[in-house]
Structure formats: structure tokens, C-alpha cells
Amino acid sequence: MILINNIYKSFRGGVGERRNHVLTGLTFRIHEGKVTGFLGPNGSGKTTTIRMILGFLQIDQGEIQFGDQLGGCLQSAKNKIGFMPEDSSFGQQLTGREFLTYMGTLARISSAQIRMQIEHWASRLSITDALGRQIKGYSKGMKQRLAMVNALLHDPQLLILDEPLAGLDPIGRVEMREIMQELKHQGKTIFFSSHIISDVERVCERVVLLDRGQVLFNSPLSDLVATTAVGDRYTINYHSSASGREGESAEVTGEEKEQLIASIIQDGGTIDRVTPEVVTLEEAVYNLQDRG
Numbered sequence: 001m002i003l004i005n006n007i008y009k010s011f012r013g014g015v016g017e018r019r020n021h022v023l024t025g026l027t028f029r030i031h032e033g034k035v036t037g038f039l040g041p042n043g044s045g046k047t048t049t050i051r052m053i054l055g056f057l058q059i060d061q062g063e064i065q066f067g068d069q070l071g072g073c074l075q076s077a078k079n080k081i082g083f084m085p086e087d088s089s090f091g092q093q094l095t096g097r098e099f100l101t102y103m104g105t106l107a108r109i110s111s112a113q114i115r116m117q118i119e120h121w122a123s124r125l126s127i128t129d130a131l132g133r134q135i136k137g138y139s140k141g142m143k144q145r146l147a148m149v150n151a152l153l154h155d156p157q158l159l160i161l162d163e164p165l166a167g168l169d170p171i172g173r174v175e176m177r178e179i180m181q182e183l184k185h186q187g188k189t190i191f192f193s194s195h196i197i198s199d200v201e202r203v204c205e206r207v208v209l210l211d212r213g214q215v216l217f218n219s220p221l222s223d224l225v226a227t228t229a230v231g232d233r234y235t236i237n238y239h240s241s242a243s244g245r246e247g248e249s250a251e252v253t254g255e256e257k258e259q260l261i262a263s264i265i266q267d268g269g270t271i272d273r274v275t276p277e278v279v280t281l282e283e284a285v286y287n288l289q290d291r292g
């Protein structure tokens with residue numbers, strides 16, 4: 001749907017400082033109909049990348065290609081993309097409803113459609129009660145919710161969300177994740193940044209992992225966990241003839257596992273449980289970064 005092709009971007013440092021090379025040959029795709037998580041530590045260039053995709057920031061080198069579904073170029077893609085910025089400090093003097101109505105009008109949506117969309121999404125994001133109040137009185141989480149309603153107003157094909165879960169309370173996080181799932185089932189494409197790996201793990205089918213200006217990993221989530229599996233380690237819980245009621249446990253490799261099981265049984269013991277070690281995405285990512 002979007003191809004980010006060999007992008008370079010650097011910023012001028014302060015006086016006497018070296019140029020800050022943020023992206024050095026960044027390449028990945030945003031696949032249609034998938035939820036892609038864009039992971040990377042603070043300052044790794046996630047927001048910079050998103051701003052370049054949306055045309056807010058110039059690219060030093062490389063190119064971004066928009067697929068036919070998006071009309072083939074940024075200009076025609078724009079009204080098919082919904083964007084939620086990282087830090088939304090827009091229209092402070094307006095009420096939530098005024099802001100959304102204004103944004104909907106800019107996006108050339110009919111006023112009936114605007115009203116319908118506001119009602120639907122504000123209710124889904126539990127922000128309806130605050131719509132009559134000025135945005136400057138909103139909490140961070142309320143601003144996030146309002147920004148999400150805004151991103152969804154024109155029923156976009158592609159959602160680009162910069163840290164959509166940041167600043168939300170646990171209930172808000174669940175609600176936001178549910179909405180992302182729902183949108184996915186409607187066939188929407190979602191690209192969202194986060195540095196919280198467990199959030200990505202819960203909703204994403206693909207991950208793009210940014211590290212030192214490049215993509216360290218870009219593939220389905222299951223591949224990431226599979227290719228970085230720490231090794232074949234197992235925990236064996238067993239009763240030997242001598243261990244009594246409590247039982248014992250041992251951590252072994254796949255090879256040792258066979259031997260240990262054989263010898264326990266030979267000695268008249270019993271095997272209670274053999275558990276393969278589960279690699280979390282968190283561990284997988286740290287394994288990758290250590291190797292890099």
C-alpha cells in the first residue's frame with residue numbers, strides 16, 4: 001500500500017555539534033489490510049518517518065511510493081488517510097465538538113455525515129460527555145481520544161497513528177485496542193508507532209522494528225518470535241523415587257530433555273510436566289538488538 005524506499009534523513013545539530021543522522025537507508029512496506037506496529041526506542045525516528053510519509057517533512061534521499069489503492073501519490077492519498085499525531089495541542093479554545101466539526105468541514109464531509117461520525121466514534125471512545133467543553137481543559141488521555149475521533153471522521157482506508165496508546169488509562173488502552181481490531185476486521189489498514197512492545201504484540205500482525213536509523217526487522221509477528229527463539233529450552237517437572245511428595249524440576253535443552261526423561265523413568269520416577277520455554281516479543285526484540 002505504501003513503500004518506504006531507502007530513506008535518509010538527518011537534522012542539523014546545535015552549534016559545534018555533528019549532524020544527527022536519524023534515518024540511514026530506511027526501507028519497509030505498509031501492507032494493505034494489516035495492522036503494522038512501528039517499534040523503536042525514544043528518538044529512533046518513528047515520528048520523523050511518519051511525518052515524511054504524510055509529507056510534513058522533506059526527505060533527504062530515497063522515496064515514498066503510494067499504491068493504487070491510495071491513488072498512486074500523496075496528493076490523492078491524503079483523503080484516504082486518517083492521522084493521529086503524537087502530540088495534539090490543536091484548537092485549544094474550541095470545544096471538542098467545534099473542533100471535530102471544523103476538521104470534518106475541511107475534509108469536505110457533509111454536515112449530516114459529520115454529526116453521525118462524531119456521535120458514533122465519540123461514544124465508542126467514551127468522550128461524548130466532554131464534547132461540549134473547551135479542549136484546553138481536556139486531560140492528555142481525553143485529547144488522545146478526541147484525536148482518534150478526528151482521525152476516523154472521514155472513514156479513511158489507512159490509519160497512521162503516532163503513539164495512539166500513550167497517555168491512556170488501562171480502560172482507554174483496552175478500548176483503543178478493541179477499536180483497532182474492529183477497524184482491521186472492516187478491512188482497514190493500520191500503521192501505528194509505539195515503544196511499548198506488549199501493545200504491539202496484542203494487536204499487530206506485522207512489526208517494523210527501527211534501530212539505529214534502519215529497519216532491524218520487518219515481518220509477521222510470529223516470524224520475529226520464531227527466528228529469535230532463545231533456543232530449545234524446557235522445564236521438566238518430575239517425581240523421582242527419592243523426591244517424595246514435593247517433586248523436582250529441571251531446566252534442560254531439547255537434547256538433555258530426552259536423556260533426563262529416560263533416566264527418571266528408568267529410576268522408577270514419573271514425569272509430571274514438560275514445558276517448552278515461551279519467548280515473548282519483548283525477549284525476541286532484545287535478542288535482536290543485542291545481536292545487531
Ligand SMILES: Nc1ncnc2c1ncn2[C@@H]1O[C@H](COP(=O)(O)OP(=O)(O)OP(=O)(O)O)[C@@H](O)[C@H]1O
Pocket residue numbers: 011012020022040041042043044045046047048049086195
Ligand atoms: N525538527 C527537528 N529538528 C532537529 N532534530 C529533530 C527534529 N525532529 C526530530 N529530530 C531528532 O530526530 C531524532 C528522532 O526523533 P523522532 O521524534 O522521530 O523519534 P521517535 O522515534 O518518534 O521518538 P519518541 O518515541 O520519543 O516519540 C531525535 O534525535 C530528534 O531529536
Ligand SMILES: [Mg+2]
Pocket residue numbers: 046047048086162
Ligand atoms: Mg515520536
